[in-house]
Amino acid sequence: xxxxxxxxxxxxxxxxxxxxxxxxxxxxxxxxxxxxxxxxxxxxxxxxxxxxxxxxxxxxxxxxxxxxxxxxxxxxxxxxxxxxxxxxxxxxxxxxxxxxxxxxxxxxxxxxxxxxxxxxxxxxxxxxxxxxxxxxxxxxxxxxxxxxxxxxxxxxxxxxxxxxxxxxxxxxxxxxxxxxxxxxxxx
Numbered sequence: 012x013x014x015x016x017x018x019x020x021x022x023x024x025x026x027x028x029x030x031x032x033x034x035x036x037x038x039x040x041x042x043x044x045x046x047x048x049x050x051x052x053x054x055x056x057x058x059x060x061x062x063x064x065x066x067x068x069x070x071x072x073x074x075x076x077x078x079x080x081x082x083x084x085x086x087x088x089x090x091x092x093x094x095x096x097x098x099x100x101x102x103x104x105x106x107x108x109x110x111x112x113x114x115x116x117x118x119x120x121x122x123x124x125x126x127x128x129x130x131x132x133x134x135x136x137x138x139x140x141x142x143x144x145x146x147x148x149x150x151x152x153x154x155x156x157x158x159x160x161x162x163x164x165x166x167x168x169x170x171x172x173x174x175x176x177x178x179x180x181x182x183x184x185x186x187x188x189x190x191x192x193x194x195x196x197x198x
Contacts, residue, residue, distance in 0.1 A: 021124040022168065023051040023078065023092075024161055027085050027138075028131035038065045039128065039158050041079065045070065047165035048173030049127070051078025055085035074182030089126065089143055090135030098126040098145040101138050102160040114148050115167050119144070127164060129157040 024044040026037055041052040041062065056127060058081045070077045088101055098121045107114040128138065134158065139147055150163040165173060188196040 020122070021050040021097075022048065022165065023053060023125075024049050024127045024129060025053045025055055025085060025088055026129055026157075027055050027134060028164055033131050034059060034062060036158060037131065038062050038191060040161055041066045042069060043158050043162050044127075044165065045075065045077045047162055048169045048176060049161075049165060050091050051080070052077070053067075053083060053088055054079075054081035055083060056090055057083045070168060072183050073185075074178030074180060076181075082117055085128075086106075089128070092124075092126040093145075095124075097126055099126045099128060099143065100146045100148055100164070101128045101134075101144035102150065102157065102164055102172060103130075103134070103139070103147050104152055105139070108149050108152055109163065109167055110151075118146055118148070119168065125168070127161065129161055184185040 022044075024040065026040055037054065037059065041054075042065075043065070044052050052066065063079055063081060066077070066079050070079075088197055092099060100118060100120065109115060128144065130138070148164060150160045182198045185196050185198050187196055
């Protein structure tokens, strides 16, 4: 089912692969997803309570509704997502270049909820197939961090509008932008 013109699509980031040494980077991928407009994050095939605790603390203090799930097999997540008429986007250095192709226009034109798949290690070849990924998108065709891929993809997808989002409602803290120094207020 397509979204109405004024309805913001739901974007969820699925992280595949996570080694103990990746704990901090996985947290950063989830925090980036949250800050740049994603609705949620799924750590597939495993659990890591410390990562969940970090994301839950940030969401509790800084607001917003952010789904965090873990432990589901990635194949089931992808299958269920597609069954519910969502599209899947695999972020990979080997995909269609986000800058030099019209891939973002096509992703947005689908008008559907988006599952963004990002790996932490070499992904199985099946991730590139039509049965898993509707789109294989490259944020530049050079090796780089999955955190940067998620950031650039979300910024392009939401056309920069997510940068002015206010996490009102259940916010406890808010940063007050200023030219110098740091100012955080309790809300």
